[in-house]
Amino acid sequence: MTSIGEALIAQLVARDVDVVFGIPGVHTVELYRGLAASGIRHITPRHEQGAGFMADGYARISGKPGVALVITGPGLTNTLTPMAQARADSVPMLVLSGVNALPNLGKGLGLLHELPDQRAVASSVAITSDRVEDQDDLTPLLDKVFTQFATARPGPAHIEIPLDVARFEYAQPIAPAAETSPPQASDDDLARAAELLQSAKAPVILAGGGARGSNADLQALAERLDAPVVLTANARGMMHRHRLCVPASPSLEAVRKLIEDADVVLALGTELGQTDYDVNATGSIAPMKSLIRVDICPWQLQSYGATLALRADAGSTIRSLLELLAANSGNDGTGTQRAEETRQKAFDEIGPEMRTLVQLLDTIREAVPGAIMVGDSTQLIYAGNLYYDHDRPGGWFNAATGYGALGYGIPAAIGAALAEPKAPVLCITGDGGAQFTLPELMVAVDENLPITFVIWNNHGYREIATWMKAADVTVIGCDPTPPDFSAVAASCGIPFRRCGTEAKEIAEALRNAMSETRPSIVEIDASDFPFTS
Known part of the structure; x- marks a missing residue:
């Protein structure tokens, strides 16, 4: 039976x-x-x-x-x-x-x-x-x-x-999976979208997590329209170092202005949510003169007024638009300039502390190219969500957006490594977030997953302490004592390295860790960060 x-x-x-x-x-x-x-x-x-x-x-x-x-x-x-x-x-x-x-x-x-x-x-x-x-x-x-x-x-x-x-007895045959396919936009809606985009003089594309499986097609569409592409956190890694790529939070004033100045905005697979578009909780996202919105969710399409709403899969819609749009669709070559100006202004806007952290992320990327970077809520990840150009489509994701669950990084990195065993996987977590799910390290040991767990150890909840100080609230509860991570690594039977926040030290520690064929820990001693000099 x-x-x-x-x-x-x-x-x-x-x-x-x-x-x-x-x-x-x-x-x-x-x-x-x-x-x-x-x-x-x-x-x-x-x-x-x-x-x-x-x-x-x-x-x-x-x-x-x-x-x-x-x-x-x-x-x-x-x-x-x-x-x-x-x-x-x-x-x-x-x-x-x-x-x-x-x-x-x-x-x-x-x-x-x-x-x-x-x-x-x-x-x-x-x-x-x-x-x-x-x-x-x-x-x-x-x-x-x-x-x-x-x-x-x-x-x-x-x-x-x-x-x-x-x-109970199951006496039925095991049925094959039901045939499924994502919704497709109608020919009329696609033609209308192509018409709006064809006539645009200063278009902008907003790419969210729903578009991240379409890197090559998105790049081709951006080039066809000469349109800067703003990537939300869940779309980072697409169009790496491309002249039209804007790997910066649409919450930043420089990016908001780019969006506001656009005559047509094409939003692909993005919910236009607060943690991407209004992280400072101003109560609004950048106003848009004309919005073409593509999303697979019908009620999501109703959450923000759109000139044209297409219930469809982002990837298939991009391909359909490429077929409909003529080469060099009326653009005058200013998209590259608009993207470059926005990148520079956004990078300036995030301030010296965040710029230093972004440069450290660049160091990590160059030390371990093509890595899947899975993040927890910690200073490096906050900075990266504001501004960071990753080099692997779909290879940057974390829990510091949306629901914002602390403790996500270690177990999510394990899931990622199981899904793509040939890719280098880095987990970037803080000493506070790591303690939420530290026992899961042993799962990486059991499964022999060569994940490098990078622990940004600033000895507490430094980001929250900063916010409390800014709000003139007496700082309390932000200094939980971290464990001795070298002893944690020893108890798990995995290699351990410790370094400071200098780029050379981090790069050397990561390159050495990547030579391992098993999990390892790299602890970055960030007790001197933010820098006082």
Whole structure:
């Protein structure tokens, strides 16, 4: 007999799932019954929050949904923070959980791991939360979730399977995955968009995370239109060092002016959210004279007034526009000048401290070219989100945007390394953020992942202390004592290097670390930063 739990695993295989992240428990034993023989790789984190963040990092690099398998109650609630981060950044994540037996749900019987209403809890962050109650539910619910991932704005989905239901017989054939494809813009809308862009004298392109899989096509479109391309944090790495690339936050005044002065703005796969477009919380983003907005999410298209809204996949829309637009579509060659002026003014605007940090990021990039850089909320990452030109499309992402979950970096880097084992992976985290998920280092050890964990150690929450001082609030709670990271590395059995904030020291430490075939830690002693000289 095949059980519903076993059929679940077979259905995941049919949907090209090859990795799951989870911690087994008595409430998921039946979901594990078919796992060992399935060919799916199981990764055991040290906490369910780590499972969720690993699934997130895996999804961003692989392009496939990240899957977490957790127990009912605390397993599910521990995963809520990663689910919220995934929702904020449109990352496809499937959280599969157990739940108590079907007849006992909602009765408050004091059962192990019982929640009054687990689906209600999950629904607070998940796009959908569903329950399998018999064999007829399994395939439709999985099809629903995977169709959502492919055809609408992706994010976290939750499916729970009760203890008793997981043991029920599954007497149906294992169905293939449902055919899915993202929505496409109509010919009329594409023609109208091409007409607006063709006649534009000073166009600007805003590229978000939804466009980051289309680097070559985006570059070709920018050149065709002579349009500067402003990259949000989740689009960094595209068009590296290109004359039309503006790798700077659209919250900066210089970039806001570029957008405001444009006669047509083409926004591709970007939610126009505060943490990208209004990080200083002024209450508004740069006004736009004429906005063509392309997004896969219908309600997202309604969140900001657009001259023309196209519900469509950014990549296919870019390709369609390239077919419709004539070569050198009416541009006069000023796009390069506008982009260069904006880059220079934006870099000047961020101030000396942030410029120094950006230059250190440049040092890191040159020391480890083509790396996937996964970041936590820390000074280097804040600076990079303001201004940084990465050299790998899709290779710069972090949790210092959107939901802003601290502790993201270490587990997300593990997920990224599993998704792309041939790429160098750097995790950039602070001493404070690292302590949220430090035990996950052992997952990198178990899986022999050659990740370099770069810890920016400024001995506390320096950025928050700065904000408190600026607000004339007595600084308190910002000086948690960091552990001895060399001892942490020794306890994990991995190499350790320490350096200062001089560029030469950092580059040498990273180059030496990259010679390792296992995880390692590079600690940057940033106790003297910000510099006083």
